[in-house]
Amino acid sequence: MESINTFDQAAVATQSDAIKGRYVTATKAFAPGDIVFKDEAFVYSTCDCEELLDETTDFTKLLDSNEDQTSYARSMRKSFHKILSAMIEMEIISDVDRAKCILKCITMYIGDKNSLSNLLQLSYANEPACKAAASTLRKDFPIAFQSIPLSVLTKIIGVLNTNSHELETLNGTGLFLSACLMEHNCAPNCSFTTNETTLWVTAIRPIAIGEPLSIDYGNMFYRPTSERQATMLEGYGFECTCVACTELPDLARAFICPNCPSGIVHLFPKEGYKCLQCQKLMNQKQIDQVCALEKELQEELPDTLEGVGQAAKGLLHQHHYLLFWALDALGLRGAQALVHNVTKLAHMWDRIITSIEYVVPGAHHEKTIYYDQLAQVRVITGDIGGAKQAYSKAYEISCIVSGANTPPTLALKELVDDVPKSRDELVERYGTGHEDEYMEEMEESDEEDEDMD
Numbered sequence: 001m002e003s004i005n006t007f008d009q010a011a012v013a014t015q016s017d018a019i020k021g022r023y024v025t026a027t028k029a030f031a032p033g034d035i036v037f038k039d040e041a042f043v044y045s046t047c048d049c050e051e052l053l054d055e056t057t058d059f060t061k062l063l064d065s066n067e068d069q070t071s072y073a074r075s076m077r078k079s080f081h082k083i084l085s086a087m088i089e090m091e092i093i094s095d096v097d098r099a100k101c102i103l104k105c106i107t108m109y110i111g112d113k114n115s116l117s118n119l120l121q122l123s124y125a126n127e128p129a130c131k132a133a134a135s136t137l138r139k140d141f142p143i144a145f146q147s148i149p150l151s152v153l154t155k156i157i158g159v160l161n162t163n164s165h166e167l168e169t170l171n172g173t174g175l176f177l178s179a180c181l182m183e184h185n186c187a188p189n190c191s192f193t194t195n196e197t198t199l200w201v202t203a204i205r206p207i208a209i210g211e212p213l214s215i216d217y218g219n220m221f222y223r224p225t226s227e228r229q230a231t232m233l234e235g236y237g238f239e240c241t242c243v244a245c246t247e248l249p250d251l252a253r254a255f256i257c258p259n260c261p262s263g264i265v266h267l268f269p270k271e272g273y274k275c276l277q278c279q280k281l282m283n284q285k286q287i288d289q290v291c292a293l294e295k296e297l298q299e300e301l302p303d304t305l306e307g308v309g310q311a312a313k314g315l316l317h318q319h320h321y322l323l324f325w326a327l328d329a330l331g332l333r334g335a336q337a338l339v340h341n342v343t344k345l346a347h348m349w350d351r352i353i354t355s356i357e358y359v360v361p362g363a364h365h366e367k368t369i370y371y372d373q374l375a376q377v378r379v380i381t382g383d384i385g386g387a388k389q390a391y392s393k394a395y396e397i398s399c400i401v402s403g404a405n406t407p408p409t410l411a412l413k414e415l416v417d418d419v420p421k422s423r424d425e426l427v428e429r430y431g432t433g434h435e436d437e438y439m440e441e442m443e444e445s446d447e448e449d450e451d452m453d
């Protein structure tokens, strides 16, 4: 990772546009899998003290292992517990890691007014809510916040709210100043990966000189167009006009064609609900019918494999996003319930993988997770050859979305080269992250099974 260019060294340029604001373009061509640049967190915090908030009001006890007293301004130390508690009650802040990041930025600002000059140039959404939060903090904690102009405090809250990245390996959140200059696209040409406090951006499609670099702000890889657009407007304050939103069919909303047996219908932005096979359009009555069913399912997703099968009612195609997410939610619990029914378990995972390959045919970070989970399920069912195949697929995708010689890709390489042979070995090999929880759940189900025996 050391040899990777920082933003300043990388073959990229920052551009400015009256409508788009600032964005980043490539100054050389990139191939899929090329790492474009890396960025260190400007500020970051973890959620480590979240549970301690109920137990102690002691400032020093609420510090993370990477923090010391000087991480926070003297003026906020005495009421630190009260301030943090008040901040996480505010909807626009909510999380303790984000609250801490805000307090650290204020601390930097108090130390040197110019230290936030780059941060304060970033754009953000939800101005009224940010301003309301800033006003409340200044009123309720004058000693800590009165010296910060309302406009600056509003902006710090806004920028952290809009631009923070999750730091999975640290259970926290961080702000990466260069990465948030990149524009959003629902079908982006770049992907980002975080490890500890480093974020790096990788090209996932061929990128030409001059092309804007884009990432998917909301990670909405299997969400319908209307939902993606609503999220962008609410969370980031702009209407997405990317090709996926304005020209391509909405693959996440998939229906069985009423006019031909194997056809699949999607909503096309200009033409309406059209079958890819027979090209016929759905009539209004058919459209009303599928929309009513979607509405019904949005309120309550089926929570059994049989339920998912019945929910389609002959109208929704198996690639429909509501059926996919119902299966995804079943992923962990479903695997537990089906661990002794290998055929059903394999069937469920085949469906998940087939659907994600249909809706997201290109390389995508989430697909490495699904193939990794598929591999684990195959280990559990004793299909070690199949597990190796799934790990290989995850590794192949990771080479593109995270770059070949990076920690997450190398971890998958190890799994390909030495596939775990049993459930116990899986538990041993998966040290941290979501897979760990997954295995814990599997373990619990094992214990339950033993209880039942």
Ligand SMILES: [Zn+2]
Binding pocket: 185, 186, 187, 228, 240, 241, 242, 243, 244, 245
């Ligand atoms: Zn879009």
Ligand SMILES: [Zn+2]
Binding pocket: 257, 258, 259, 260, 261, 263, 264, 275, 276, 277, 278, 279, 280
């Ligand atoms: Zn058709």
